[in-house]
Amino acid sequence: MSKYILKTKDLCKKYKNVYAVDNINMNIKRGDIYGFIGENGAGKTTTIRLITGLIHKTKGEVELFGKSNAxxxxxxxNRKRIGSLIERPVFYDDMTAYENLEACRIQKGIPGKKCVDETLEMLGLYSDRNRKVKNFSLGMKQKVGIAMAILGDPEFLILDEPINGLDPLGIVKLRNFFKKLNKEKGMTILISSHILEELHLLATSYGIIHKGKLIEEITAEELDKKCRRSLNIKVDNVKKASVLLEKELNTNNFKVMEDERIKLYDFVDNPKLVSSIFSKSGIIIEEITAKGDSLEDYFMNLIGGANS
Incomplete structure (x- = not known):
């Protein structure tokens, strides 16, 4: 059994003269919750459509459960082992939630009707199962879409912006639900979302896409190390401050960010020492604060570097 649920090799999708997906090499291990991150138009949904076979690749390979599209x-x-919700749910508005899931069950060839009620119960939709979907709120419709995606307990669940339309409590409940699917059913999950704070609470690994290119894959553990606490320093002379850090404080454990702030990973608990060294050399300190990066900070710094 392959330890990878999904691998892609130099996967491309070209529209006219533009590559929407450009030589992507993605690796998702069995049991991962993979957070797929990128701006609008970065290529997330196109990549997902290539994986699920909804559109044809220009070139490259997709490997699912160890089998290639060769x-x-x-x-x-193997794609029958995938459950997916892409962009927005598609269902019959004039049918009830139960009828929509039952039609989905038949289409997927899943034996027995019991799974329909069980799935509705898991998503908190059982009491509304006989209501027509057209009368549902946006959040409830999103839950119906997720219910259709997980019907039959797929091994690999792909969700494109699954928390659209949900209130804060609904988002928390859904996060715990995904963790439960992953832990108790061993379901591997790919989640594309623009709500990075939420992904940071859920994902075990990440893929970051920018302008059609996968610029980094990183585990949650590696990300936490990179987002460790630091002194964030804003001064009037970045070059002089950088030299002082190296010569006077004997450290090169810092980096200069796109906005010319200095992120210093040493002396986090001793900002007075840093301030003193700078002040003695005539450097004006506009700000010096200790904090850790969020996933959003990390993402913005990374794509800022890619833009540069």
Whole structure:
């Protein structure tokens, strides 16, 4: 059994003269919750559509459960092991929640009707199962879409912006639900979301896409190390301050960010020492604060570097 649920190799999708997806090499291990991050138009949904077979690749390979699309029949068989919600739910507005899931069950060839009620119960939709979906709120419709995606307990769940339309309490409940699916059912999950704070509470690994290119894959553990606490320093002379850090404080454990702030990973508990060294050399300190990066900070710094 392959330890990877999904691998892509130099995966590309070209529209006219523009690559929406440009040589992506993605690796998702069995049991991961993979946070897929990128701005609008970065190529997230296009990548997901290539993985699920909804659009044809320009070139490259997709490997699912150890089977490559070099053998189209085998990879299409393996795609039946995927549940997905892409962009927004698609259902019959004039049918009830139960009827929509039952139609989905038949289409997927899942035996037995019991799973429909069980899935509705898991998403908190059971009491509304006989209401027509057109009368549901946006958040409830999103839950119906997720219910359809997880029907039949797929091994690999792909969700594109799954918390759209949900209130804060609904988001927390859904986060705990995804963790439960991952832990108790061993479900591997790919989640694309622009709400980075929420992904930071959920994902075990990340893929960051920018302008069609996958610029980094990183585990949650590696990310936490990179987002460790630091002194964030704003001064009037960045070059002089950098030299002083190296010569007077004997450290190169810092980096200069896009906005010319200095992120110093040493002396976090002794900002007075840093201030003193700068002041003696005539450097004006506009700000010096200790904090840790969020996933949003890390993402913005990374794509800022990519833009540079």
């Amino acid at each position: 053998c189209e029949s085998k990879i299409n068989k």
